[in-house]
Each structure stands twice: as structure tokens, then as C-alpha cells.
Amino acid sequence: xxxxxxxxxxxxxxxxxxxxxxxxxxxxxxxxxxxxxxxxxxxxxxxxxxxxxxxxxxxxxxxxxxxxxxxxxxxxxxxxxxxxxxxxxxxxxxxxxxxxxxxxxxxxxxxxxxxxxxxxxxxxxxxxxxxxxxxxxxxxxxxxxxxxxxxxxxxxxxxxxxxxxxxxxxxxxxxxxxxxxxxxxxxxxxxxxxxxxxxxxxxxxxxxxxxxxxxxxxxxxxxxxxxxxxxxxxxxxxxxxxxxxxxxxxxxxxxxxxxxxx
Ligand SMILES: [Zn+2]
Ligand SMILES: [Zn+2]
Numbered sequence: 001x002x003x004x005x006x007x008x009x010x011x012x013x014x015x016x017x018x019x020x021x022x023x024x025x026x027x028x029x030x031x032x033x034x035x036x037x038x039x040x041x042x043x044x045x046x047x048x049x050x051x052x053x054x055x056x057x058x059x060x061x062x063x064x065x066x067x068x069x070x071x072x073x074x075x076x077x078x079x080x081x082x083x084x085x086x087x088x089x090x091x092x093x094x095x096x097x098x099x100x101x102x103x104x105x106x107x108x109x110x111x112x113x114x115x116x117x118x119x120x121x122x123x124x125x126x127x128x129x130x131x132x133x134x135x136x137x138x139x140x141x142x143x144x145x146x147x148x149x150x151x152x153x154x155x156x157x158x159x160x161x162x163x164x165x166x167x168x169x170x171x172x173x174x175x176x177x178x179x180x181x182x183x184x185x186x187x188x189x190x191x192x193x194x195x196x197x198x199x200x201x202x203x204x205x206x207x208x209x210x211x212x213x214x215x216x217x218x219x220x221x222x223x224x225x226x227x228x229x230x231x232x233x234x235x236x237x238x239x240x241x242x243x244x245x246x247x248x249x250x251x252x253x254x255x256x257x258x259x260x261x262x
Contacts, residue, residue, distance in 0.1 A: 001262070002018070002138060003020075003260070004017065004259070005017050005260060006257040007031075008252075008253070010061070010217055011216075012061065012254070013030035015027070018112070020111050020134075024045060025112060027056065028053075028055060029053055029063060029064070031064060032064065039255070047069065052077070053075055056142065057126035058086045059123055063091045064091060067090070067092060070097045074097070079098075079125075083124050085124070101116050101127075103116055104117065112131055112133055114131055117151065119141060119144045120151075121143045121144055128142075129141075138158060141164065142162065142163070142215055144192050145192070152204075155209075159209065160209070160262060161211070162214075163200065163201060163212065164197060164215060165222070165227045166185070166194075166197075166216055167191060167193055172186065172218070177221070191216070194231075201231065205235065210245070212249070214248070215250070
């Protein structure tokens with residue numbers, strides 16, 4: 001059985017839990033080691049259960065707790081060589097635990113088959129991940145400035161997708177952020193808007209994806225209600241109704257989402 005949940009989501013820190021047939025992996029570790037351990041405990045797991053950590057990219061909201069967690073529990077970490085090289089010294093991973101992976105090359109941790117793929121974001125070598133576990137597929141894609149055809153292709157066929165829905169575009173444009181930051185977020189290497197996420201999600205629903213968890217919401221330029229309402233109206237226009245033929249949820253900023261079982 002596949003078990004999946006977002007432990008923490010947003011610019012204050014990201015971490016995702018995935019388990020299949022006794023193998024546990026984390027995707028990112030952007031909160032403190034102590035908080036990760038607390039949140040794992042809430043879903044009945046311990047840090048000793050983790051077989052590997054997959055890092056999407058080197059921004060601090062994705063690696064904040066990784067240095068302490070790996071040193072304390074001797075957990076292997078997987079990411080692009082460039083990503084390890086660009087981690088700040090305070091958050092870096094000891095060379096003993098670094099495992100280099102490359103976009104498009106599948107590898108396995110225990111019973112989980114993993115395909116890293118490139119995503120458009122302003123980091124050294126940012127990855128999304130597609131996980132194949134028996135006949136179930138789960139994908140994680142956050143921190144993307146746009147949806148390109150490669151990303152859409154890798155997400156296709158997923159049973160469950162964790163997708164970024166960072167901002168409401170008009171809230172961002174009219175909001176308090178300085179101009180340079182607005183430009184960065186809106187750029188093709190920035191973050192995905194609710195409308196962009198909705199468009200991709202609906203196209204994935206058309207090809208069979210039924211579970212959507214939207215995450216990495218901006219605290220200033222978005223809200224869970226706005227995301228949910230944007231998604232519900234986009235899905236309903238295409239004949240998908242939450243709780244009936246589709247399951248839509250928003251990942252919490254500071255606490256675990258519901259635990260999905262597939
Ligand atoms: Zn980032
Ligand atoms: Zn981020």
C-alpha cells in the first residue's frame with residue numbers, strides 16, 4: 001500500500017512523506033530536524049524509518065533541517081550534483097551522505113522506483129519527482145515558473161499529484177511585495193499561479209488523475225480558500241466534482257495534510 005502526506009508546505013518550509021511496502025522516503029526537509037521528527041510522530045513514524053531524502057532544490061525552504069537530520073540519523077540524500085554544490089554551508093549535506101542523480105534517469109530506493117525530472121525554477125538544477133510503486137504513480141512538482149511539456153508529460157498517469165499553487169496573480173500584482181520580487185515570482189523560473197495550476201490539474205484529471213493536493217501557497221498573495229475556490233470552479237466546468245469523481249485538497253503550511261492511502 002502507498003501512503004503519502006505533505007508534512008509542511010510553503011515558503012516557511014516544505015517536506016513530504018511517502019511510504020510503499022516498508023520503504024519510507026522524504027521529499028525535501030525544509031523545516032528543523034526537531035519539527036520533522038514531531039510531524040513524523042503524528043503519523044506514527046520515526047526518523048529511523050527513513051530510507052532516503054530526495055531534494056528538489058537548494059532553496060532554504062526545502063533544505064533547512066537536512067544537515068542535522070542526516071548527521072543525526074545517517075540518512076542518504078539524493079539530488080543533482082549542482083544542487084549539493086549550491087547548498088549554503090549552514091545547510092549542507094556531508095559528502096558521505098550525498099548521492100548524485102540526474103534528470104530523466106530512473107533509480108530505486110527500496111521498493112520505490114523514482115524518476116527525477118527538470119522543472120523551470122531559479123535554482124541550480126531543480127527537480128520534480130515521479131514515483132512508481134506497483135501500479136500506483138505519485139508525483140511531486142512545486143517551485144515552477146511555468147508548465148512546460150516535459151513537466152506535463154512526467155505528471156501524466158499519476159494517481160495522486162502534489163502540485164504548486166503559489167499565488168493569485170492579481171493579489172501578487174496589487175500586493176505589498178517589491179517590484180523585483182513580483183517579477184521573479186511571475187517569471188518563467190518563479191512560481192506557479194493558481195490559474196496555471198488549475199489548467200494543468202484539469203488536463204491531468206482528463207487523463208485519469210483523481211487526487212490533487214495543492215501546496216507551496218504564498219502566505220501574502222494567496223489563501224487556502226482562494227485555491228480551493230479556483231480549483232472547484234475550474235474542475236466543475238469540465239464535469240469534475242470534488243468528493244465525487246475527484247479529490248481536491250490544500251496542503252497545510254505548518255502541519256501534516258491528511259494521510260493518503262492508495
Ligand atoms: Zn525555490
Ligand atoms: Zn520553495
